Amino acid sequence: MVPEDDDRGMQFDTLDLAVEENGIATLRLANDPVNAISQRMRHDLAEALDVLREDRVRVVIVMGTEEVFSVGADVALFEEAQGWTTTEFRANSRVLGRVFDGLETMEKPVLAAIDGTCVGGGLELALACDVRIAAPDATLGFPEHNIGLLPGLGGCSRFVHLVGPGRAKDMIFSEELIDGERAGEIGLVERVEDAPEVAARAYAESLLDRPPQALGLAKRVVNAARDTDTRSAGLLESLAQSTLLDTDDHREGIAAFREKRDPDFSGE
Numbered sequence: 001m002v003p004e005d006d007d008r009g010m011q012f013d014t015l016d017l018a019v020e021e022n023g024i025a026t027l028r029l030a031n032d033p034v035n036a037i038s039q040r041m042r043h044d045l046a047e048a049l050d051v052l053r054e055d056r057v058r059v060v061i062v063m064g065t066e067e068v069f070s071v072g073a074d075v076a077l078f079e080e081a082q083g084w085t086t087t088e089f090r091a092n093s094r095v096l097g098r099v100f101d102g103l104e105t106m107e108k109p110v111l112a113a114i115d116g117t118c119v120g121g122g123l124e125l126a127l128a129c130d131v132r133i134a135a136p137d138a139t140l141g142f143p144e145h146n147i148g149l150l151p152g153l154g155g156c157s158r159f160v161h162l163v164g165p166g167r168a169k170d171m172i173f174s175e176e177l178i179d180g181e182r183a184g185e186i187g188l189v190e191r192v193e194d195a196p197e198v199a200a201r202a203y204a205e206s207l208l209d210r211p212p213q214a215l216g217l218a219k220r221v222v223n224a225a226r227d228t229d230t231r232s233a234g235l236l237e238s239l240a241q242s243t244l245l246d247t248d249d250h251r252e253g254i255a256a257f258r259e260k261r262d263p264d265f266s267g268e
Contacts, residue, residue: 010051012047013044014031015027016028019054023208024208028063029070033068035065035069035070035122037072037074037096037125038074043095046095046098057108058207060108060129061204062113063112063115065115067116068117069114069122069126093152093153096121100124100153101128103128103129107219111129111132111204112132112133113200114138114196115138118140120155123142124158126140131190133192133196133199133203135196136192139177139178139179140180142172143175146175156168156172159171209263211244211247211253217243221237249265252264
């Protein structure tokens, strides 16, 4: 379904997207009853990603419901996929893979507010976000071995960077499900809050006071440092800084400091 052109809310078949005037976008998974990532949701997410990339969006919050963030792919989808060729399966997987890559690489902060169950592809969606905020009693893990598969859209490749190779293999091998408290202890989530949506909203609002270009480039440099050698990442870091030195926001920050006032960043 094509989203409505209305900032108050854009309706898809499997999710709700709203972009507020202040630049906060909320993307809520809405595929009852367990927010399964169906074929329809994959394409809805791809369309929503185009909206999230727009300049008017400053910060993104991805969320589910109090009961479930997402259980990941619908088992019915894998039953259907048994009739696909390898080429067809890979083409369909790339739809969701591009969504995850898009969230990870867009030059704006993406927050995941995790309540309830967040497993399989649902956890892989959260891994593609920049900061994960989970409820203490949320449930997280990778049960893909139950159907003879592995977490194949970031559950191995992104997961290892957060928790290390040993713990990543242990959780994937054992299919251990952990709560939000434990996820915070091992570095799978960055913040543990009783009301993750409220906490994510407060976090997003605080980021509106920061310079957008500096946030976006910091994200890219940190991702590069994770994915490449220190020398290459350092070069990118230096180039990003030289770009920011010539922005209006940098000049505004200096002026505000000298004048002992809060800066008013414009994103320019």
